[in-house]
Amino acid sequence: MTDSIADPFDHKSFLRNLTTRPGVYRMYDTQGELLYVGKAKNLKNRVSSYFRSRGLTNKTVALVSKIHRIEIAVTHSETEALLLEHTLIKQHRPPYNILLVDDKSYPYLKLTKAHAWPGLYLHRGTRGSKDEYFGPFPSANAVRESLILLQKAFRIRQCEDSVFENRKKPCLQYQIKRCKAPCVGLVSEEEYRQDLAKTRSFLQGKSQELIQAIESEMDQAAAKYEYEQAAELRDQLMFLRKVQEQQYVSGGKGNVDVFAVVKQAAGVCIHFLMIRDGRMIGSRSFFPKPGIEDDDGLIMTGFLAQYYLSKHHGDYPGSILSNVPIADAKSLEAALKEQYQRTVQIQHAVRTQNAKWLELAVTNATEQLQHRMSHGKQVTARLEALQQALELEQMPERIECFDISHSSGEATTASCVVFDQDGPNKSMYRKFNIDGIIEGDDYAAMAQAIHRRYARLQKEETKLPDLLIVDGGKGQMNMAREVMNELGIAIPLLGVAKGETRKPGMETLFFETTDQVILLPNYSPALHLIQHIRDESHRFAITGHRARRGKSRVGSVLDDIPQVGPGRRRALIRHFGSAIAVKSASVDEIAKVSGVSRALAQSIYDFLHST
Structure with missing residues (x-):
């Protein structure tokens, strides 16, 4: 059959008559399968960018090589194009688009009203008019955490009605002070009603008003010598203050959704914090399937469009925070307003409390991505790839990596992180406070840390690692080799130096000697493992340094x-x-x-x- 060999796509002819109006373009392969859907303010300019000879990513080159035809749909505005793009992506799920797999309904907390002694429960699905609902929460775990906190503070029952009606004596929840046993009459209706009111105030984000009210109650109880009641109120007060501290609340109000994207060689994580009435009610991590989008801003733009233009969303914040700039922020804002008749502001450069929320989201995204990278099967595959890349006789079962951190020579700290076949072995991590050297001398600091580490392992006759990694250039590597020669130990040595651009994937690797440079492509699993170990060593060194510096300063x-x-x-x-x-x-x-x-x-x- 002659159509088994497809003619190449004639992009010059196609582009010659392409409109400059806004719209959506769809790219298909020879089998008629949809490869990619995109939107554009100017269709001609956007589609032309795929056929440039320079500046294209590997994924984009692969996409272009498969194009057999391109179809377009002109729209009246860029906002209309955004809505159409989202609909097509959700319907066809093209392989080169970033994909968000998230079709679950969001959970709520339900406070029953029909029962004489209302209970508090997790609820997912249709909301009835007979009960009170608080939420939505980003995940069921966030609901369960809130239930546990409320049990400890206000002891509202969470048992089913059938269990409640058949109790003859208090259950275990009463014994561990998680319930006041209304089922057997151990709490008055008035006291239970007051606890319900406090629960509502907490769920409505009125924590500061609630704290003031409980303080007043505690003072009144103490003045009447009702010390048992005062002690219970004191416990509620301490609980609320602890929750405030954990949630970074500082009198702020408002509904905010916070998103942070972290992209590493092995994948992408977008972490979401849900803030309602100034209180963080939960968080969630997403691991979208990457498309041809390589820029953090484009990844976030595609993600947010899919996330917010899905029909199952019934709760929208007043503002959306992103740790990276959103190029299409105005278009997305307009699309939300058009479809849901609600104004939502998308922000990037923020300060004070919002900056803290973004920092927390970035931290969580980083941790979640590292945890995902540390999965056992992935670690084994990467260890095998590292063995092949370095031509080691055996797969390394234990790798140690050293890094140095200081502030202009102050509070110099060295880290030693340990990776084995299960990934990071944090119980084996070690920090070294470096003293007795010239401030800022990273070479001397590295020598001291390695000497102290392996002199002790020799003394204790403990197994040495199968591979030693030092974060630094030729100087750190030469110093490590000198120390090992002095101690009479032979461990394969790998140096990781940042490239000229200091970007991940551009590192220079030295193996055994500074003359032996190892070149690994940026998609190599071995390089991903080296980057992971290096980044963890860097993080642990900075953590130790800051703790030491803070202790000496405060x-x-x-x-x-x-x-x-x-x-x-x-x-x-x-x-x-x-x-x-x-x-x-x-x-x-x-x-x-x-x-x-x-x-x-x-x-x-x-x-x-x-x-």
Whole structure:
């Protein structure tokens, strides 16, 4: 059959008469299968970019090589093109588009109203009019975590009605102080009603008002010598303050969705934080299948379009935060407003509390991606690839990597991370406080850390690693080799130096000697493993350095703050738990301490962050 050999796509002829209006383009292969769907403000300019001779990624080149025909659909606006693009992607799921697999309905917390003693439950599906619903939450785990927290604080029942009606004596939840046993009459209706009101206030994000109300109740109970009641209220108060600290709440309000994308050689993770009424009610990680989009901003743009233009979403925030700029932010905002008659602002450059949320989302995305990379089967495959790349006699069962961290020579710290056949073995990680060297001398720091590590392993007659990696260039590698020669040990040595652009995938690898350079393609599983180990070593070194530097700097710094005497110092420590926690607090959080005005809180914050 002659059509088994397809004619190449004549892009020049196609582009010659292509319109410059906005619209959607669809790329098909010889079998008529849809390869890719894209939108454009200017169809001619956008489609022409695929046929440039330079600047294309490997995935884009592969896509172009398979194109047999391109179809277009002109739209009235870029917003209309965005909506059509989303519909086509969801319907056909083209292999070269970024794909979000997420068709589950979102869970809620349900507070029953029909029963005389209402209960609190996880709910997914249609919401009825007879009950109260709080949410949605980003995942069932977020709902379960909230249920556990509410059990500890207010002890609202969570048993099914059939169980409730047939109880003869209190269950285990009562024994461990997770329920007040209304099933057998151990709590009055008035007290239970008050606990329900507190639960509603908490779920509605009114934590600060709730704290003030409980403080007043506690004082009244203590004044009446009702110490058992005062102690219970004190426990509720401590719980609420702890939740506030964990959720970075500092008097903020509003509904915000926070997204952070982290892309590494092995994959992409987008982490989502759901903020409602200024309180984080849950989080979720997505691992979208990468398409031809290589830029973080394009990945996030494609993800957000699919996420928010899906029909199952019934909850929209006032603003969306992204850790990377969204090129099509205005188009997406317009599409949301057109389809759902609601204005949602998309932001990237933010400050204060929103910046903290973004930082938290980035941290979670990084951790989740590393955890995914550490899966046992992947680690084994990468170890085998590393064995082949370095031509080792056996697959390395234990790898150790060293890195150095300091701030202009201050508080120099070295890290040693250990990877085995199960991935990172964090129980074997070690940190070394480096002293007795010239400040900023990374070579001497590396020599000291490696000497201390392997001299001790020799003394303890412990098995040495199968491969040693040092994060640094020729100098660090030569120093490591010199120390090993001095100790009389022979371990294969790999040096990882950052390339000129300092981007992942551009590293220079030296094996055994600085003259032996190893070149690995950026898609190599062996390179992914080396990058993972190097990044983990770098993270652990920075963590150790910051802890050491903070310990030396903070100490009893509260003693030196102007206008803060013994009474206020005690109040600060009682509220936050430690001087380090005070330094980590915001101005709004410090101002919540009894006896500390807003102006004084600002002075305390400025002092702690200027020393």
